[in-house]
Amino acid sequence: MSVQPTEKVYIEILKKIQAIIVEDRLKAGDKLPSERELSDRLNAGRSSVREALRALELLGLIETRRGEGTFIREATGHRLVEVLASFILNDEKARHDLQETRNIVIKDCIELATMRITSLDISKLEKLIQKMEQSAQEINNLCKAFEKNVIQSCGNHLLYRLYVELTGYGSSLKGTDSNWSPEFCKEVLSLLAGKNAQKLTDLLSKQNDALNAIE
Structure with missing residues (x-):
């Protein structure tokens, strides 16, 4: 079954954010680039980036702290979430x-x-x-x-x-x-x-x- 164009964009942004985490050698507790920075680096609309970040947050892979930014969460206690996340990004x-x-x-x-x-x-x-x-x-x-x-x-x-x-x-x-x-x-x-x-x-x-x- 083919993936619709809008869904391809959504999945591609998720993959690129994952690549940025690897490239920047970010680990649990580290801060992600801001929504604006991600939008510029990915050459994507801020609304699409925001939606991708929301998905990652729902999966428990990142967390937003008011006034501080978005951080990578420690995932050792969420093995099921990690497995499911890998399906979405794979x-x-x-x-x-x-x-x-x-x-x-x-x-x-x-x-x-x-x-x-x-x-x-x-x-x-x-x-x-x-x-x-x-x-x-x-x-x-x-x-x-x-x-x-x-x-x-x-x-x-x-x-x-x-x-x-x-x-x-x-x-x-x-x-x-x-x-x-x-x-x-x-x-x-x-x-x-x-x-x-x-x-x-x-x-x-x-x-x-x-x-x-x-x-």
Whole structure:
């Protein structure tokens, strides 16, 4: 799947900031060049530089101190963040691995959901299906909400958080909309209600194979 032009600029700026850190031999605790300096060195708009810095801050790799500037954070206690950051700043193989990991997390969550989903969870999913049938303009957002609710019903907060983070990083790379169509959501709901874990696993595998074929 190709990366959109605006996303290419965004990723390139992230890579160049990483290169500056290496070139300037900056380490944890050192101060980064100012936003204006980075903009000049990278020949990029300040808004784009600001967005890239915000992404690095969200990843926990840098921190902004009011009145002092932006500093590189000590990352030894954030190995997962470092791994995820490397995916965003790396090549196509790494992006594929990120998507594969996300699929594994979704599969595990749904297997748990078939055992733990409650009548209240089912009711929420049914209401989302009803909204999909009533509002064509909101289909994508409703499908994403449906997927998220299914994952949340697994009852494992750590797995859910992994799903949220992996989905967020994947979307920032390629602007991914929900891969779940209304028809797919209906099939998932039916199998969840029937607590049919094997058929759900088969359904997800077919979905992933179809998506990989497109990419």
